[in-house]
Amino acid sequence: MIVVTAAGGRTGGAVVRGLWSRGLRVRALVGSRRPRPELTALSADVVGTDLTDASAVEPLLAGADALYLIWPNFDPGETAGATALLAAARRAGVGRVVYHSVLRPQARAMPHHAAKDRVEEVLDASGLRWRVLQPCAxxxxxxxxxxxxxxxxxxxxxxxxxxxxxxxxxxxxxxAAVALLTEDGLDGGTFEAVGPEPLTAPRIAALLAARLGQDVRAVDVVPGGAVPPLEDYPAHCARLMFDHYRSHGFTGSPRVLEALLGRPARTFAEHLAAIDVPGGAGELR
Incomplete structure (x- = not known):
């Protein structure tokens, strides 16, 4: 049995879907007790729990072959909360932990990256068998x-x-997460998950134009005003993140991801080809 935290989010749901497609049993931890038909349809054991309460999560980890640890995005409690869950995972005897980090967590200009860097440090000293996945945007x-x-x-x-x-x-x-959760010989590894091409906004606009069959122009949305205060942590982090992207970009090599996948990574054009976009001159079906 594999446990996936934050399973109601985009990443968690995709990981649950990937595990289900391989016939694996999944316990999906979500942040509320409301129905999650998109997860129950995947035969997941859906459990509402508070990730910040490690004592409540620990019994849900008992007997788990692996844990995919995702912490909700832009949460100021990630370092403390994830550290507590790692300790709970060790007490519960979890066989393997895969931590969902981020590309270049050491970029301290972005506080939510720095939080993940600290968790990676804790993970390394945790005594657990571990792997780390570091996705790009x-x-x-x-x-x-x-x-x-x-x-x-x-x-x-x-x-x-x-x-x-x-x-x-x-x-x-x-x-890639499924590979790290299920394959042998990868313990102690940190794996980048990066798309296959560096994309500027004008290049993205050109790809959108090709998909929509209409002209598309990239527009620079320059942020106004000061950086939001730390008390508004999500807005604070998002602003610093985009300021960092504006100055330095956020690119990397796809080679590690493609080695995990055993195939080329999907291009942005391939991503767009799978999407329906309602309305507009270039309505997609």
Missing amino acids: YADNLDGQLAEVAATGTFRSPWGLARAQSLVDVRDVAD
Whole structure:
């Protein structure tokens, strides 16, 4: 049995789906007790629990062959909470832990990256058998903007027009996670999950134009005002993240991911080909 935390989110749901497709038993931990038909349809044992309460989570880890530890994004409690869950996993006798980190966690200009870096340090000294997955930014993060792109012919970039990102498809991230959860010979490894091409906003706009069959122009959305205060942690982190992307980009090599997958990583064009975008001149079906 494999436990996946934050299973109600985009990443967790994709990992559960990937494990289900391989006939593996999954316990999906979610943050509330409301129905999760998208997970129960995958034969997952769905359990609502508070990840910050390690004593409540520990019994749910008993007998687990592996744990995929995702912490909710932009949460100031990640370092303390994930550290407590790692201790619970060791007490529960979890066979293997895979921690969902981020590409370049050592980039301290982004506090949510630094939090994951600290968890990786704790994991290394935990006494657990572990692996770490470090994804780049997701191609899927742009999906919510596609209807607006189709309607307006503009792609809004909060990281400017000059720097690139190596966007990765979440399906590839999930397939890599499944490999790390199930395959032998990978303990103690840190694995980057990076898309196959560096994409500037104008390049993304060109790919969107090809998919939609209409002109699309990239527009630089320059942030206004000061960085939000630390008390508003999600907004604070998001602003610092995009400021970092604007200055330095966020790219890497796909070679490690492709070695885990045993195939090429999906391109952004391949990602777009699988998406329906309602409305606009280039309506997709």
